[in-house]
Amino acid sequence: MASREADDASLPQSDCYVGPTHVYYNLGPRVFWFFSPVPISKDDVERVAHLARIGIDSTEIDAYTADLDRILDLVEQMNEISTQGIEPLAHPQDMQLRLREDTVTESDQRTLFQSIAPQTDQGHYLVPKVIE
């Protein structure tokens, strides 16, 4: 079981909050969480597929739910390792992003770039009408 300090103001301030996959315990200045054994549901998969804008056929939902459940089981082995007080690593060499002069370095290549677009008109990319 791993724990970390509550630095997320969005966490509810009650003593115990049951999230979709975690149970949070608010013990004074620290919030402890652990993975709940609740498997991922079809609703979760539908919700995530919507967030990712991937249409999933109703006949495929069960298979994706089972696959994601197995993958998340694998991922939960992370909890065997304590990470208390460990700084997250985002880049292998902890490098800082470079800054450059704020000057124009690219030329206008709109025609070239739009030549491979599915649908354009007068320099614009075309999509279905969004506002009536």
Place this chain on the structure above:
Amino acid sequence: MPHRQSLSTLGQMLRRREIGSEELVHHFADRINKQQDLNAFITVDTDYALQQARAADQLLAGGNPPPLAGLPIAHKDIFCTQGMLTTCGSKMLGNFLSPYDATVVRRLKDAGAVTLGKTNMDEFAMGSSNETSHFGPVHNPWNRDRVPGGSSGGSAAAVAARLVSAATGTDTGGSIRQPASFCGLTGLKPTYGRVSRYGMVAYASSLDQGGPITQTAEDAALLLQTMAGFDARDSTSLDAPVPDYAASLKQNIEGLRIGLVSEFFDPSLDPEINAHVREALGELEKLGAKLIDVSLPNSAAGIPCYYVIAPAEASSNLSRFDGVRYGHRSESYADLQALYENTRAEGFGAEVKRRILVGTYALSAGYYEAYYLKAQQIRRRIADDFSQALTECDVLVGPTTPTTAFLLGEKTTDPVSMYLDDIFTITVNLAGLPALSLPVGFDPSGLPIGMQVIGNYLDEGTLLAIGHHFQEVTDWHLHAPGEVA
């Protein structure tokens, strides 16, 4: 026959005018044509290659030609090439003609290399067997019932069958080293940031790194020399000098401390693989290297950690495929939402969808800390393990893979069983270190075995020296599948 020669040897032959680039292109194009059953290539453009070859022959005739003048190579179909399709193994990019060259492609072209074609790969580099490609699986030239490894499976199969002398690949969790190992080749994954990612279709941006798949360490040095170096167009490119890798090959390895990673030589390791890797280590000892035992205690967490970070980054990177600016667009939609959903449902294969869904889940509200943040913390522990081990020794070794090439279809029904195959390679990407896979023998059924050598940041030179010295006293790298003779 020219295809039996290494890239370096062909380079010398071209310079001595014993052979012409145009002749080489005809020869390799003919071989590609005769072995189409391998499915190693997605695109071959002989006319374009011949055009480049004729230009190279003129440079070679004129004296002072660029370093790779006239040498035919192939690019993994993840590298953007102007004027040649870049599909990334996906229906989503099945019609994609990049308006620009990737930095790797441009540099190799400027150095005189001739692009024969684009090699098959797992869709968006997500896979370890080349079976997720929209363009069908690639067969291993050593045994056509088996996978070539992945995701750079087409590059490895093409070089192993000598359809081309060398090819580029990319490695996010082992995608250069594992196929190199399965196909009896030398595969180098450079330090993260050593080779520009500009124009390399992104899978997991903090892990992806391009590198060469070749017959020898000498060939890997030759290609890396041109591929490596700072690129202002890649925000994570390292601004560090590029050493003379040809000189690195000759670097003395006497007294070099080689760390045997105890977790990689677990008692459950396949005995044949164990025996061949240890035999190879014996050769390195004879060359003056010292063997010591080291530990990477958090290695087992590598796979779970990777399967949060890589899908999370993929879910973000692949959001660009929306059917609006380039690539596939669905023909059936009533509104914008349906346009996105149908385009992505039709354009992506099952494994890509699984990873996007896992990544989206891990990053969604309420889960971020438990998954992504936790994974990044474990990533630091894994990187710290390597840093600690590399104070005790100069390089680390172990087998590249837990098994030799598995059967086509063997692991496709269970995605997790496929993921576990990357156990020895994946932590190297999390730490961002360079690593080299070398052929060190064959199992009883004649399938190649690979040994992985992991080095310190930007120390590709030492890895290449070890590979080169080893290949001077052994001949595993000279073995080729039956059809090659």
